Amino acid sequence: MSKKNNKILRSQITALYLLSNNCTMEIRRDVFQAIADPTRRAILSLTAIHAMTPGVIAENFDSSRQTISKHIQILTECELLSQQQNGREIYYLTNAKKMKEVADFIEPFRQMWDDRFNKLETIMKNYKPNK
């Protein structure tokens, strides 16, 4: 392969990675905004136990059915809720796998600090004042 082609291919690959990276970050931010809302969190805990229709979900809230529908739509778009068709009704259920991913995003940060603190502990356990 020529050097020029090689260079083009390389930049294409880089662009592809950047693109997929951005998408991931975009989705993650939306998910976080989705669970930041107290009503949406309440919906997630309701439907974590069993699948429910939008009507049954709405009965648990003072808000209008339209408002609850909007919340359900946002949660579904972020894949925090999954849909199950049962006859004419659509049931909604909390997507446990997605919820775990949300919980996991704090983990790299925690791991980073834990690594640092472990190092600190080891260094100080072996510390001998040289004065």
Add this chain to the structure above:
Amino acid sequence: MELKTKISAEDGQQDLVITREFELPVELLFKAYIEPEIVAQWMGTKVLKLENKNHGGYQFETSDPKGNVVFKANGVIHEYIDNQRITRTFEMENSPFAVQLEFLEFESVRDTTSKLTMHIIYKSGDLRDQMLKLPFAQGINMAHNRLQEIVNKLKQ
């Protein structure tokens, strides 16, 4: 294994609390925060300045193996009490992230154990979440760079 470091970060808030117990007397834990050579070792950064006093300041700088500066951070020490408390700011230079306020409390639990509580306050909830995702993003970038290296080798 269960991590000894705990983080509490409530949804929609702009702060978080990191806690950790150490098998160290509080004096040794505190020393790890005030001796520049020791800070450099566990933080993995060069310590350019570290003034442990009220109205003091500090500066960190990290270079890659080629000598390029990849990370610069600084802050002021607002309050300093030996073996008890450091209240300081932290700011990453040349980054879109705003300065953050950090309350570090050092406590003795028993003779040989101590506890650190680090309360960090960010400018906004969104900024906090972006900061939390940094190690995650770096992990992805590192994985991509490694992949890129492998691809480059294959093409040669």
